[in-house]
Amino acid sequence: MQRTISAGLIGLVFGTGIALSGMANPAKVLNFFDIAGTWDPSLALVMVSALTVAAIGYRFVLRRDKPIVETRFHLPTGRKLDMPLLAGSAIFGVGWGISGFCPGGAIPALGLGEPTAWIFVGTMLAGIAAARTIRMGLQARATQTA
């Protein structure tokens, strides 16, 4: 219960940050990438401030033995720059560049009642589910033949 409440309150902070920063506004995101055209540098400031706060905060938090309402830190351990990471990231950038929506921007945009955000989130979830099915299928086949 504690975990759910804290995650909900922290989600509010995240959504507020996304909404105020302009990351929930696809036109602003597209203009950030349009260096040769109607460039809007705002999102560089979003990235710099978010990164600075996170980098400093993590240094203190990760020194603790465990989180406050959870038994351990869940940190990704992989270090390999493999093909799924590189190709997947390249593919994500193309999708992001077409519409200006990314997952973290689109979810709070749902709260603005914008139909385009619902379209993006709907097909994005379908994309994640399809990719997951493909990967699980490949893994199952690999274990069978091994």
Add this chain to the structure above:
Amino acid sequence: MTEFTPLMSLLGGTLIGLSAVLLMAFNGRIAGMTGILTGLLPPVSSDWPWRAAFIAGAIVAPMLILAASSQAISFESPVPAPWIAISGLIAGVGVYFGSGCTSGHGVCGMARLSPRSLAATVIFMATATITVFVVRHVLGGF
């Protein structure tokens, strides 16, 4: 055209960073939208309640801002709906195989100096920039 909003963007970015620190401090989790959402899709992860709560909080936040203040949240989606649908599909496949998006890799992973997140962020920023250039300046826009 969108207006340059340095103060709001710095304030918003600070809150995004703060939420990443808080989710690690309290729940021991990376505040990455891709990872959080994936656990809510079938087969649903057993720890779904905190994930659903985080998503709910993120959706409710702009509603509260609109209801409680005179602060307008500008939103403009200039791309035709069919292309938004296609972009969602492409982005969904990409973030799943890439194990993260702007929040997970670009903020949390970069802050941990993860080499995977650094590579992912450089790549998706680059392909997004190239895509916008091609759509707007080569193909002439939507």
